[in-house]
Amino acid sequence: MLHSKTLLRPQADPDLCTGCGSCVSQCPASALSMDGKIPLVDPEKCIVCFCCQEICPAKAISLK
Numbered sequence: 001m002l003h004s005k006t007l008l009r010p011q012a013d014p015d016l017c018t019g020c021g022s023c024v025s026q027c028p029a030s031a032l033s034m035d036g037k038i039p040l041v042d043p044e045k046c047i048v049c050f051c052c053q054e055i056c057p058a059k060a061i062s063l064k
Ligand code: SF4
Pocket: 010, 026, 027, 028, 029, 030, 031, 032, 041, 045, 046, 047, 048, 049, 050, 051, 052, 053
């Protein structure tokens, strides 16, 4: 668990993200917050559940 946390974290593509905020409100770990137009992840809180990537209507989130 700790291992996977350090490997991956979601990143929003500013060219694709529409700033809808769905990922922020649906993140089960409350790890996302809007930073201007795009969401920013708090790597300390993110549990790498892939929810944000799945629910993003713009497919703007990838895990890197
Ligand atoms: S992977 Fe899961 S915990 Fe991490 S930011 Fe996305 S929705 Fe939140």
